[in-house]
Each structure stands twice: as C-alpha cells, then as structure tokens.
Amino acid sequence: MKFNIQRNQLMESVQDVMKAISSKTAIPILSGMKMEVTEEGVTLTGSDSDISIESFIPKEEDGIVYIEGIEPGSIVLQAKYFPDIVKKLPDQTVEITSDDQFNVTIKSGHAEFNLNGQDAQEYPQLPKLQAQNSFQISVDLLKDLIRQTVFAVSTSETRPILTGVNMSIKEEKLHFVATDSHRLASRNIPVQETEETNFGSNIVIPGKSLNELNKILDDTQEKVEISVTDNQILFRTKHLYFLSRLLDGNYPETSRLIPEQSKTNVVIDSKDLLHAIDRASLLAKESRNNVVRLITKENNILEISSNSPEVGKVQDEVQADSIEGEELKISFSAKYMMDALKVINSEKVMISFTGAMRPFIIKPTEEADEILQLILPVRTY
Amino acid sequence: MKFNIQRNQLMESVQDVMKAISSKTAIPILSGMKMEVTEEGVTLTGSDSDISIESFIPKEEDGIVYIEGIEPGSIVLQAKYFPDIVKKLPDQTVEITSDDQFNVTIKSGHAEFNLNGQDAQEYPQLPKLQAQNSFQISVDLLKDLIRQTVFAVSTSETRPILTGVNMSIKEEKLHFVATDSHRLASRNIPVQETEETNFGSNIVIPGKSLNELNKILDDTQEKVEISVTDNQILFRTKHLYFLSRLLDGNYPETSRLIPEQSKTNVVIDSKDLLHAIDRASLLAKESRNNVVRLITKENNILEISSNSPEVGKVQDEVQADSIEGEELKISFSAKYMMDALKVINSEKVMISFTGAMRPFIIKPTEEADEILQLILPVRTY
Structure with missing residues (x-):
C-alpha cells in the first residue's frame, strides 16, 4: 500500500x-x-x-x-x-x-x-445494508431534527428504549420524538411518502449516535440519504457513510400525552423568559432539584421565582405579550424549560397550560405545527 | 449598607x-x-x-x-x-x-x-503590611518574569521550598529563579538597587500565588509596587492589592548548577525545533517518560528521534543555523524542552551542551543575559 x-x-x-x-x-x-x-x-x-x-x-x-x-x-x-x-x-x-x-x-x-x-x-466487515426503505432530506434539516429533540432522551438505562429518538413517517411528515418521561421534544418536517418510506413507526435511533452524527455533518443544504433495515440505520452523504444500530423494543405511544385543550395561554419573548428562568435557577441548582415557580399576574406579567432556604430567594418579572385564560401558579424544572426554549428558533413562544398539575406545551408562534416541547410540572407544597 | x-x-x-x-x-x-x-x-x-x-x-x-x-x-x-x-x-x-x-x-x-x-x-483582618522594603516595576515585565519561570517550580511536596519561585535583587538586577531539580528557569530585569530593595536573597513566592497573580494582571505598562516582609509579599497596583505568604526555608544556591563552559553550541530557529520535538514526543508520551533523542549531524542538521517499541518510532531533521564544537548524542524530556522553548520570546535560540550527561542551557540569541533555561539530560542505554 x-x-x-x-x-x-x-x-x-x-x-x-x-x-x-x-x-x-x-x-x-x-x-x-x-x-x-x-x-x-x-x-x-x-x-x-x-x-x-x-x-x-x-x-x-x-x-x-x-x-x-x-x-x-x-x-x-x-x-x-x-x-x-x-x-x-x-x-x-x-x-x-x-x-x-x-x-x-x-x-x-x-x-x-x-x-x-x-x-x-x-478488521470486522461492516454489514452491507440491503435497504429497501430509504429517503432523502437536506443535511441542515436533519441537523435541526436532531438538535431539537435529542437533548430530551433519557440518560438512564432503566427504560433503554427511551435513550433513543423515535423516527417515523406519517401523513407526509417525518417525525422525530424523544422523551425521558418527564418531558418530551418533538419536531417534524414535510416529506413525500412513498413505498420506500414504509418502515413502520418503531424506528428508535440511539441518542448517542445522533449526537455524533450531528457533530460530523456540516450545516449544508446537500442531501443525506437515510436507509433503514430491521436493526440498523444508514446516513449517507457524498463521501460519508454513517451506520448505527437501532434500539430494540417498542417505543411508547406518545401522542396521547399531549393535552388537546388548554386553560391558560401565554405568548412571550423567548429570550426574556429564558434569561429570567436562568436567573431564578441560579440559587436553586443544588437544592430542590432546580425547580422554579411561575405565577401569572395582572397586566400580562409573569412572575418567576425560586426559594432555597439555606441560600436565599430570587424573584423576577417578565412582561408577556399576552396572558389568556385562568390564573395559574405552577412549578417546573428550570433545566427542562431552558433546554426547550434554547432549541426553539423563534422570537416568540406560546405556552399552553392545562392547570398546575398537568403537562404543558411550548411551541414557537411561527411554524407552530413543526415543533412541540412538553414538560411535566413539579408538585410543590 | x-x-x-x-x-x-x-x-x-x-x-x-x-x-x-x-x-x-x-x-x-x-x-x-x-x-x-x-x-x-x-x-x-x-x-x-x-x-x-x-x-x-x-x-x-x-x-x-x-x-x-x-x-x-x-x-x-x-x-x-x-x-x-x-x-x-x-x-x-x-x-x-x-x-x-x-x-x-x-x-x-x-x-x-x-x-x-x-x-x-x-471576617479575618488582613495583615497590614509594615513593609520597609519595596520597589516598582511595570506590570508587563512582572508578567514576563512570572511566565518565564513559574512553570519550572516543583509540583511535588517532597521539597516544599522548590514549589516556589526565588526572588532576589543583586548587581542592579531583579532575578526570578525556579527549579524542580530536573530543570531550571531563570529570568532577570534591570532594577535600581536602593536601601529599600535590601530584602536578602531568600524570598520564595509560592508558584500557585504567582500563577493567580499573572491571571489577574492585565498586560499593561502601569506600575506594580512590590513590598516584602519576613513572611509575606504584597503586589499593589492602582486598585488591586494582592498579598501572598512566602515559603519558609532556605532556597538552594542555584548558580553553581549552571555550567560555565560548553562543548557543543547550536544556534537554531526556536519554532522549528519546538515543532520537531513536539512530533517526536507524540509516540513517547506514555512510554519511557516522554524522552526524545537529539543527535548532531553534518551540514548543521539536528536529528530528533524517539522510539517506543510497542507503538513505533519517529525521526525528524531540523536545519540549524550553526553547530559548533564536539559531536553529540543526548536524550532529554520533550516536555521540559518544549516548556523552555515556548517561553523564550526569540526567533533563534542558542543551546549550549557540555556532553551527554551534563545539564545544558537554552538562551535566546537576543538579550541572551536575561533568560536562561537549564535542563538535565536523561541517561538512555
């Protein structure tokens, strides 16, 4: 040689x-x-x-x-x-x-x-993939799909299937969904359904594989071809061939977790809310599981606060664009909220609450059907 | 308040x-x-x-x-x-x-x-320093003094005094010297000797203190006032007051370690040598204590090599400006040599060897009296 x-x-x-x-x-x-x-x-x-x-x-x-x-x-x-x-x-x-x-x-x-x-x-022979199911999307869209969902996979091996991202194609849309059972992240993009995209709804790609793939791919509009077999998935660009095993097991049906109605709707600047949550979480980080409290107030104001008896407390106010529906006091993980806000590429977000003990939804105000972030609140007394 | x-x-x-x-x-x-x-x-x-x-x-x-x-x-x-x-x-x-x-x-x-x-x-009261001994230098010179010596302090507590940098003023020069007994780094700058600089030759400042001080000080030509008492040293700029304890014990007499004659003198581009040593050390890092070998060859060529039986070997040639005196084969720590070359702000360096088993000296070709780096070779068989 x-x-x-x-x-x-x-x-x-x-x-x-x-x-x-x-x-x-x-x-x-x-x-x-x-x-x-x-x-x-x-x-x-x-x-x-x-x-x-x-x-x-x-x-x-x-x-x-x-x-x-x-x-x-x-x-x-x-x-x-x-x-x-x-x-x-x-x-x-x-x-x-x-x-x-x-x-x-x-x-x-x-x-x-x-x-x-x-x-x-x-050196072991790499399996030659006999894929009948394959489709193409642009690299930058694939990177968005990964980035906006993969952070929500479970890091615990108690339910291994949740350490992966569920990929499916239905109703002319490619869906990526991840959940660790405390929160859920979902993103979809339009694709054309063909016989070749008929690979079922139970494809689960390890989060680790998607993180590595995301690091390797440059943000271009070139195409990546995605091919699926029973237990492997192949991402192929011009000179790169990225093969990952798939996770075994049945991915849970997640659509029924998503509330269909809401009782309180808030439209707010995404960065303003992110920074207020970030500040409120500063003292909460090590005590009480990083929980912050959100209260709706008059004049479209959200109060964000946290309290860590040994250290002190924080209170902040953020001006919302609108607050509609019932008054609300709710507590949740600051980290989950920040993770969700960081991946939504939108100046404004709409948060839809269904009461203090029910999961709530965060969506961008633009292209609202493409991204959905769901967070379970934390019960505080 | x-x-x-x-x-x-x-x-x-x-x-x-x-x-x-x-x-x-x-x-x-x-x-x-x-x-x-x-x-x-x-x-x-x-x-x-x-x-x-x-x-x-x-x-x-x-x-x-x-x-x-x-x-x-x-x-x-x-x-x-x-x-x-x-x-x-x-x-x-x-x-x-x-x-x-x-x-x-x-x-x-x-x-x-x-x-x-x-x-x-x-909160404990900081000692009010009753310093009779003090002098001023510019901040950027102090940062040079620190940067060019402190890396050579010992990291082992077997001889605690060697974890510090020795500061002294003699013959109208301020000296910083550090050694871990395998190498020595020395830098001096001109100062005016007065009654107030008469603080003896046994001031030893902990390396850790100097590293922190170096991080805080901005590279300016403003003045820093240095005051010394028996067991403390104070660095004072306009709005900053940095107090460190001094190390107890007698700093060894280092001047006799420095060979006065040399048998082989090499003048070489500092970066060329640094990069060749860096490459040669790649395979040596984990085996044999990161030792590389230097051999003088004809036509002003230095051969740099290393050999790690399990991994492989490297051989490189660097063109020197001049090689004078006896032929030489010598082995030394790649890390020590790279540390020394990195802090010498000079395009060319002069290396003076006194045989394969004796310490050798690296100096810049310009302002050669201000900086001296000494390294003990490693015996190889």
Missing part, C-alpha cells in the same frame, strides 16, 4: 472517523482505524460496533487532485496516535506506505514515523 | 477577587467574599489564607461615576453564587443593600435576589 495525500484532506476525514472509535472497546482491533486504498481513493473506517463511520477521500474531485502515486492495499492503524501525527506533520503533503509485515511509514517533510499496524483482514 | 453600582465594573472586581476564594477552606467564612462600602467606594476581599486579594472600585474616576447612593457598611456574601448572579443580572446597574440581620438584597431591572449574608466583623 502506498499513496501521497493532501494533509488537510486526510485530517478532516480522520477527525470524522475518530468519532466512532473508542479506546475502551471489547474487540481490540476496533481501537484502530482501517485504511483502504484503491485506484479511486482512500477509505477510512472507524467503529465501536454501535456506530460505524466510513469516510472516502477521492483521488480527484472537481479537477483538484487529492491523492497521487496510489498502490492499492489496506492496513489498520493505531487510532490513538494517528490523528495527532497527521495534525502535526510539517508539510502539506503526506506519503503513507505499509509493507507485508504491517509496518506503516508516514513521511512528511523531513519527519518520518514508523508505526506498528495490523492486518486489515482482521 | 446600600449602593448602586455599574454591573460591568462590579463583575470585573468580583472575578479578580474570586481567584483567592476556595470552596474547600478550613475557615468557613473564607468561602465568602467580603464587601466593604465607604464614601470613597467599594472594596471586595477574598482570601484562602495563603493568598488574599482586595479590589477597590472607586465611587468616581476620571469623571466617570461608578457608584451612587452610598450608605456605608459591610457584609460577607456567599461567593459560590455571587459571581453568577452579577453576570446574569438583566440591567446595566445594580442596587445592593444589606440590613442588620445580614440579609442582602440585589436588585437589577425587575430581578431581585435575597441572599443570606454573614457579619463582616467575623
């Missing part, structure tokens, strides 16, 4: 693939990075068996030559050292070679690294 | 004073921040008994009014919450009041915080 490659191009691919590689793996060879060289270009692969990432660097693209002097072959490199080595190489180009004994040589400028590699034959 | 203050001004002082406050203190009241209000302004104090910091905010300065509506008094605030509260206040001005029961109220915009304070009478 032998080739000369542009360092920056290699670096970018290495960083993407590293996101799947864990030093704490039960299968030792998975702590390495597979490098496969063909006449077409170089493919890097990393995997922790839950997530697998392949990044392809073409020999040439749009008239720019990235790789020269190719002698095909493959090797597994020690992933612990490789990214730092590439980053600190002195020259803009790198020559990488390997021999029959799996010795790898990396040359750049006057620097030469000799590393012990491993036989690529011993 | 009552006053109205500009939030940004308060924030800056709070952040400075916080550097002395530790949540893990044996004296509970020292986990708080003292606030003292007089007709002249507000003084904040923090202390962990090793370091004490006072920051003064004048009522008015250069025609700008910072504080209004002063009713003198004092209180001790819970330092854990206060900085975050100030940072997140909604308005540009803050009203702070306290009552007889040590209740503190912080108002800004519509937000109101009520905190439990403590009696300022219970």
Whole structure:
C-alpha cells in the first residue's frame, strides 16, 4: 500500500472517523482505524460496533487532485496516535506506505514515523445494508431534527428504549420524538411518502449516535440519504457513510400525552423568559432539584421565582405579550424549560397550560405545527 | 449598607477577587467574599489564607461615576453564587443593600435576589503590611518574569521550598529563579538597587500565588509596587492589592548548577525545533517518560528521534543555523524542552551542551543575559 495525500484532506476525514472509535472497546482491533486504498481513493473506517463511520477521500474531485502515486492495499492503524501525527506533520503533503509485515511509514517533510499496524483482514466487515426503505432530506434539516429533540432522551438505562429518538413517517411528515418521561421534544418536517418510506413507526435511533452524527455533518443544504433495515440505520452523504444500530423494543405511544385543550395561554419573548428562568435557577441548582415557580399576574406579567432556604430567594418579572385564560401558579424544572426554549428558533413562544398539575406545551408562534416541547410540572407544597 | 453600582465594573472586581476564594477552606467564612462600602467606594476581599486579594472600585474616576447612593457598611456574601448572579443580572446597574440581620438584597431591572449574608466583623483582618522594603516595576515585565519561570517550580511536596519561585535583587538586577531539580528557569530585569530593595536573597513566592497573580494582571505598562516582609509579599497596583505568604526555608544556591563552559553550541530557529520535538514526543508520551533523542549531524542538521517499541518510532531533521564544537548524542524530556522553548520570546535560540550527561542551557540569541533555561539530560542505554 502506498499513496501521497493532501494533509488537510486526510485530517478532516480522520477527525470524522475518530468519532466512532473508542479506546475502551471489547474487540481490540476496533481501537484502530482501517485504511483502504484503491485506484479511486482512500477509505477510512472507524467503529465501536454501535456506530460505524466510513469516510472516502477521492483521488480527484472537481479537477483538484487529492491523492497521487496510489498502490492499492489496506492496513489498520493505531487510532490513538494517528490523528495527532497527521495534525502535526510539517508539510502539506503526506506519503503513507505499509509493507507485508504491517509496518506503516508516514513521511512528511523531513519527519518520518514508523508505526506498528495490523492486518486489515482482521478488521470486522461492516454489514452491507440491503435497504429497501430509504429517503432523502437536506443535511441542515436533519441537523435541526436532531438538535431539537435529542437533548430530551433519557440518560438512564432503566427504560433503554427511551435513550433513543423515535423516527417515523406519517401523513407526509417525518417525525422525530424523544422523551425521558418527564418531558418530551418533538419536531417534524414535510416529506413525500412513498413505498420506500414504509418502515413502520418503531424506528428508535440511539441518542448517542445522533449526537455524533450531528457533530460530523456540516450545516449544508446537500442531501443525506437515510436507509433503514430491521436493526440498523444508514446516513449517507457524498463521501460519508454513517451506520448505527437501532434500539430494540417498542417505543411508547406518545401522542396521547399531549393535552388537546388548554386553560391558560401565554405568548412571550423567548429570550426574556429564558434569561429570567436562568436567573431564578441560579440559587436553586443544588437544592430542590432546580425547580422554579411561575405565577401569572395582572397586566400580562409573569412572575418567576425560586426559594432555597439555606441560600436565599430570587424573584423576577417578565412582561408577556399576552396572558389568556385562568390564573395559574405552577412549578417546573428550570433545566427542562431552558433546554426547550434554547432549541426553539423563534422570537416568540406560546405556552399552553392545562392547570398546575398537568403537562404543558411550548411551541414557537411561527411554524407552530413543526415543533412541540412538553414538560411535566413539579408538585410543590 | 446600600449602593448602586455599574454591573460591568462590579463583575470585573468580583472575578479578580474570586481567584483567592476556595470552596474547600478550613475557615468557613473564607468561602465568602467580603464587601466593604465607604464614601470613597467599594472594596471586595477574598482570601484562602495563603493568598488574599482586595479590589477597590472607586465611587468616581476620571469623571466617570461608578457608584451612587452610598450608605456605608459591610457584609460577607456567599461567593459560590455571587459571581453568577452579577453576570446574569438583566440591567446595566445594580442596587445592593444589606440590613442588620445580614440579609442582602440585589436588585437589577425587575430581578431581585435575597441572599443570606454573614457579619463582616467575623471576617479575618488582613495583615497590614509594615513593609520597609519595596520597589516598582511595570506590570508587563512582572508578567514576563512570572511566565518565564513559574512553570519550572516543583509540583511535588517532597521539597516544599522548590514549589516556589526565588526572588532576589543583586548587581542592579531583579532575578526570578525556579527549579524542580530536573530543570531550571531563570529570568532577570534591570532594577535600581536602593536601601529599600535590601530584602536578602531568600524570598520564595509560592508558584500557585504567582500563577493567580499573572491571571489577574492585565498586560499593561502601569506600575506594580512590590513590598516584602519576613513572611509575606504584597503586589499593589492602582486598585488591586494582592498579598501572598512566602515559603519558609532556605532556597538552594542555584548558580553553581549552571555550567560555565560548553562543548557543543547550536544556534537554531526556536519554532522549528519546538515543532520537531513536539512530533517526536507524540509516540513517547506514555512510554519511557516522554524522552526524545537529539543527535548532531553534518551540514548543521539536528536529528530528533524517539522510539517506543510497542507503538513505533519517529525521526525528524531540523536545519540549524550553526553547530559548533564536539559531536553529540543526548536524550532529554520533550516536555521540559518544549516548556523552555515556548517561553523564550526569540526567533533563534542558542543551546549550549557540555556532553551527554551534563545539564545544558537554552538562551535566546537576543538579550541572551536575561533568560536562561537549564535542563538535565536523561541517561538512555
């Protein structure tokens, strides 16, 4: 195996693939990075068996030559050292070679690294996905779907299915839903339903996989193809192949959690409310589970307060655009409210309450059908 | 106690004073921040008994009014919450009041915080320094002195005196010296010797104190006054008062460690060498104590290499400006060499070796008498 490659191009691919590689793996060879060289270009692969990432660097693209002097072959490199080595190489180009004994040589400028590699034959084969179900959306919309839901997955393994995000397509919409049973985050975008999107409503993608995917994808309007099988999901862009296992089990029916009527409706500036909640939570952070209290007052004013006897108390007032319906006193987790407000890209939000002991809903005032955040209140005495 | 203050001004002082406050203190009241209000302004104090910091905010300065509506008094605030509260206040001005029961109220915009304070009478009195020995230097020079020496203090408590930086004035020069017995860093600047600088050669300032001081001081050419007593040192700028205890014990005589002759002299670009050492240390980091090898070769070339049998090896060549004297093969800690090269503000450095088993010296080629870095080699077989 032998080739000369542009360092920056290699670096970018290495960083993407590293996101799947864990030093704490039960299968030792998975702590390495597979490098496969063909006449077409170089493919890097990393995997922790839950997530697998392949990044392809073409020999040439749009008239720019990235790789020269190719002698095909493959090797597994020690992933612990490789990214730092590439980053600190002195020259803009790198020559990488390997021999029959799996010795790898990396040359750049006057620097030469000799590393012990491993036989690529011993690296597990990634499953070839025989997906009949697939569809395309733009990368930036996928990133929105992830960002606006994944924070609400459960971090506890007591109900493993809740550590994932439920993906479904119905009524010409792609839905992402996450809940940890104290709050729920939901986002949908329009898609065309076809025979290929007929993959049922029980696809649950691990939150961790979506977080890694979100880090790798750049905010572009390029397309990502999403393919689903029984137990895996594949996200494919031009040069990236991101494969994740799916979670086993039945995702709970969440639509019935969402109240259909409301008794108090508040329209308010999203940032004003966020900052007031943030201040009120300052003293509450360590005591009483970070709970703040919201009270509707006259003249469209919301009072936000918290009280931590050992430390002190905070009281704040926020001017709402409108408060309609019944008066209300309600307590909830400041963190959940801040998480929800932070991901709603809207100047104003509408909060719909159904009494102090019932879940309430936060939606943007614009494109209100696309995002829904639900929070269960906290009982305080 | 009552006053109205500009939030940004308060924030800056709070952040400075916080550097002395530790949540893990044996004296509970020292986990708080003292606030003292007089007709002249507000003084904040923090202390962990090793370091004490006072920051003064004048009522008015250069025609700008910072504080209004002063009713003198004092209180001790819970330092854990206060900085975050100030940072997140909604308005540009803050009203702070306290009552007889040590209740503190912080108002800004519509937000109101009520905190439990403590009696300022219970806060320990900072020693009033009766310093007869004092001198002035500019803040940016003091920061250079610290930055170029403090990294070399010992982190081990086996010889506590080596965890500090030795300050002395002799031959019209102010010297800072630090050593952990494997390396030594020394910097000096010209000062005028007077009766007041006659404080002996055994002043040892804890490295930790200097690191905190360096963080607080802005890089300006304003003056800092340095005063010394038997067991304390005070750094005073216009509105800041930084007091540190000194270390007990005799600082070793370090001048005899420095070889007076050399057998091999190398002049080389500082960054080129730094980057080559950095690369060579990549594989050595976890094995063999991060040791790299340097070999002089023909045509003014230095070979830098390292070898970690389990991982692989690195070899690099750096073009020197000149190599004079005996041929040399020497091994040393990559970390020590990088630390030394990073703090020398000079394009070129001169390295003077006295054989493979003797300490070697790194100096800038310009202003060569002001900075000296010494490193003990490592014996390799």
